[in-house]
Amino acid sequence: MIILAATPIGNLGDATRRLVEALENATVVAAEDTRTTQRLLAGLGIENRPRLIALHDHNEKQRAGELVALAREEDVLVLSDAGMPTISDPGYGLVAAAVEAGVTVTALPGPSAVLTALAIAGLPTDRFTFEGFVPRKEGERAQAFAALAAERRTMVFFESPQRIAATLDDLATAFGADRRAAVCRELTKLHEEVLRGTLAELADRVRAGVRGEIVLVVAGSSARGIPFPDAVTHVLELVRDGARLKAAAAEVSAETGHSSRELYQAALAVRG
Structure with missing residues (x-):
């Protein structure tokens, strides 16, 4: 079978017992980065040395078969560098190919940067959407x-x-400067930090520079299906x-x- 295994997102102490057992017994491991997997084996004190096969964005189509x-x-154990394979990481193509071929696919659940950030952000968790990596190009980012x-x-x-600073600026433009958000940095690591505030406040706080891996959590709109820029245009039309x-802002707010x-x-x- 294909076994998708979640790995620690920072703190090795988060490795599950099932992950450790799987690594101790694995004969074949498909890894996003084989060097990262070797460090994981060493860090967990695992002496088993399975066959390591690189499985990343550039070769997944060729390696899936x-x-x-x-x-x-x-059994083929599948690992990404951190967290669960297939979640903004390689693995989806392999899973799709396995399902089509009638090969069993299962998972060993564990650490998730998405769920960890969502849980500690202080924003609603009853319904959420994961948008993955923010587009790099300014125009594509604004469109998204x-x-x-x-x-x-x-x-x-x-x-x-x-x-992150440019992204927060663009979000403030698209969503409104007062939309609540949280910048979650270095989750589960020694220097874990969560910055909470409005998009405008957070943009100012990170402008001098931040380090580490970042998960950004942004509150949903309270609007009734009308994009914020369109609402602003309506305010200006009333003016x-x-x-x-x-008065115009209050009227459009009510609508x-x-x-x-x-x-x-x-x-x-x-208006300037």
């Missing part, structure tokens, strides 16, 4: 955020420390028709569910 064939004869502006569920993103800005203060500030900024 080979691994599925192997899994007909023996515009499409999510009316999303009611809490959103979870992966982002690099080099781009052009003679309404006072404060859309967006914050009256956010609408007022955004419209004021557009």
